[in-house]
Amino acid sequence: MRSTRERIVDAAAQVMRDQGLARATTKEIARTAGCSEALLYKHFRAKEDLFLAVLQERVPGGLPRLLAGLADEAGRDTVVGTLERVAHAAITFYDESFPMAASIFSELRLLEGYRAAMRERGAGPQTVNAGLAAYLRAEQALGRVRPEADPEAVAALLLGACLQHAFLRHFSDVEAPAEAAGRLARNLAAGL
Structure with missing residues (x-):
């Protein structure tokens, strides 16, 4: 049996996928979860916390x-193998999360609120880049990545390409995530 918190996160994921983050309300999420808004707020202090829970617990890819x-x-593992795993996870993650999150850019006040909330929680898209850059620096220390490589730039290039792939996939038919991930990672790793 699923806990109340799990039902709320499942409902939030459904509502955010269907309506986008900007239009998803805690009232609708609570209704979908079969609970009151008061009970929702006993588990989550704000909609931003719900969004983070959805990204961390319900969006495929586990990025x-x-x-x-x-x-x-x-x-x-090999650096190329690890970068392929990251690229595959990133494309899958961005493919699912982009449609949910894109709506926050439609309203400046909403975007500013989410920026502040993510900073307060130590979360946000910059943490993904920082995690990959930290891995690349660790590989540099082991001599498996060239010393002149810029880990932050490489992380931005790989993750940016994955985000663009997911973005474009929503508008046109592009290659499947597995093929794209492997190609992106191999081409980028060749320069490392």
Whole structure:
């Protein structure tokens, strides 16, 4: 049996996918979860916390979890293999989360509110880049990435390409995530 919190996160994911983050209300999320708004707020202090829970727990790809501990994996797999795994997770994650999150850019006040909330919680898209850059620095320390490579730039290039792939996929038919992830990672790793 699912807990109340799990029902709320499931409902938030559904409502955010269907309506986008800007139009998703806690009232609608609570209704979809079969609970009151008061009960929702016993588990989550704000809609931003619900959004983070959806990204971390319900969006496929597991990108935030993968990158959080990736630097500790330096030296285990090949750099190319790790970058392919990251690219595949990123494309999957962005493909699912982009439609939810895109609506926050439609209202400046809403965007500013989410920026402030993410800063307060130590979250946001910059943490993904930082996680990948930390891994690349760890690989540099092991001599498996060239010393002149810029880990921040490489992280931005790979993750930016994955985000663009997901963005474009919503408008046209582009290659499947697995093929794109492998190609992106291999081409980028060749320069490392």
